[in-house]
Amino acid sequence: MKTLLVIDMLKDFIDEKGALTTGPAGADIVDFVKEKVREFRDKDYPIIYICDNHKADDKEFDMFPPHCIAGTKGSEIIKQLEPKKEDIIIKKRRYSAFFGTDLDLHLREKKINEIYIVGVCTNICVLYTAADARNLAYEVNVYKDGVASFDREAHDFALKELGTTLGCTIL
Numbered sequence: 001m002k003t004l005l006v007i008d009m010l011k012d013f014i015d016e017k018g019a020l021t022t023g024p025a026g027a028d029i030v031d032f033v034k035e036k037v038r039e040f041r042d043k044d045y046p047i048i049y050i051c052d053n054h055k056a057d058d059k060e061f062d063m064f065p066p067h068c069i070a071g072t073k074g075s076e077i078i079k080q081l082e083p084k085k086e087d088i089i090i091k092k093r094r095y096s097a098f099f100g101t102d103l104d105l106h107l108r109e110k111k112i113n114e115i116y117i118v119g120v121c122t123n124i125c126v127l128y129t130a131a132d133a134r135n136l137a138y139e140v141n142v143y144k145d146g147v148a149s150f151d152r153e154a155h156d157f158a159l160k161e162l163g164t165t166l167g168c169t170i171l
């Protein structure tokens with residue numbers, strides 16, 4: 001069984017004025033991500049939205065400006081990708097969508113062994129989520145046109161790392 005993980009397509013990362021915007025790079029993947037969501041939905045594969053969701057005083061803010069604080073507009077999924085009620089929404093406080101969440105349980109319950117990834121940021125939440133998925137022996141595919149980062153160099157490095165070190169298939 002396959003699933004599409006839609007990582008951090010949230011207002012604070014994607015909107016031009018978001019607290020930690022990925023700028024044009026993030027805006028550019030929205031249509032592609034939307035298309036993939038439609039494709040997976042048409043085939044009845046589960047769509048899993050992974051959503052950064054922090055406490056107001058989260059330790060992550062020692063490194064990054066405050067973003068995606070629980071209950072704020074910035075923590076919402078962008079309106080172009082509004083989830084449907086059958087979709088799964090996983091809130092996370094760390095880079096990896098597996099850390100401190102029940103993502104692995106959802107995947108096992110649905111007998112999912114193949115993960116397809118879109119979203120942001122390629123070198124942060126995409127990379128560390130994919131790394132944990134590989135450690136847990138899932139097959140991982142990353143759509144290169146469906147991931148982005150505010151840092152182009154780090155994006156390129158992460159794609160290489162995802163493919164050559166982690167054994168993900170880069171599509």
Ligand SMILES: [Zn+2]
Binds near residue numbers: 067068093
């Ligand atoms: Zn965060």
